[in-house]
Amino acid sequence: MLTDEQLVQAMARGDQAAFEAFVHRYHGPLLGYLERTLQDARKAEDLVQEVFLRLIRQLRNGRPPDPVRPWLYKVALNLCRDYWKSPGYRTGSHLVEEPPERMDSEPSVSEIYERQETRKELLETLDELPEVQRHIIVLRFYQELKLQEIAAALEIPLSSIKTHLYTGLKKLQKRLLGRPKESLKERKEPPHARTDR
Structure with missing residues (x-):
């Protein structure tokens, strides 16, 4: 199996098969990340395409990103930030929709409901x-990036990443364990606006 860097080098030489393999490798993970971040499946798909277009531009300009994986997530996050600043987002014309749930045919209806409630509670608490x-x-946990890759993607020192991860997990644990079920409500505020906690 070729590494990301080997695929990117082949893409830079115009290898179409390498490009298809790279897209196959990263389309799903990037789409999942953007759906969680934006809470808008249609916009997430648009931004995934834009991430790949920007990678092609980088390669055409003779500047292949190294390492490539953190670069992809950095570009994706910057695209989200640009979108949140856009007039279309601020006027409320964006469509918010939940990504479709993947359900296998094995679990019972009550198990599916319980999983959905747990997932909903986790996502609300994470927000x-x-x-x-x-x-x-x-x-770290949904996209499985290493801490060093996260530091590169977010342009934050590794020591700060470790501190934020530890603090965030402790807050998440405290809120999930201490939260009564009836206090769960839909959040109207966009997730990126809540930076004061």
Whole structure:
């Protein structure tokens, strides 16, 4: 199996098969990350395409990113930030929708409901964390990036990443364990705006 860097080098030489393999490797993870971050599946798909377009531009300009994985998530996060500043987002014309749930046919209806409630509670609690802690936890546990890759993607020192991760996980644990079920409510505020906690 070729490394990311080997695929990128082949892409820079115009290898279409390498590009397809690279897209196959990263389309799903980037889409999942952007859906969680934006809470808008359609916009997430648009931004995934833009990430790949920017990679192609980098390669055409003779500047392949190294390492490539943190660069992809850095670009994705910057695209999210640009979108949140856009007039279309601020006027409320964006469509918020939940990504489709993946359900296998094995579990019972009650098990599916319980999983959905747990997932909903976790995502709501995660949205209450400060932006930097939320991004670090999502990149570490949902996208499986290494701490060094997260530091590169967010342009934050590794020691700060470790501190934010530890603090964020402690807050998440405290809020999940101490939260009564009836206090769960839909959040109207966009997730990136809650940076004061």
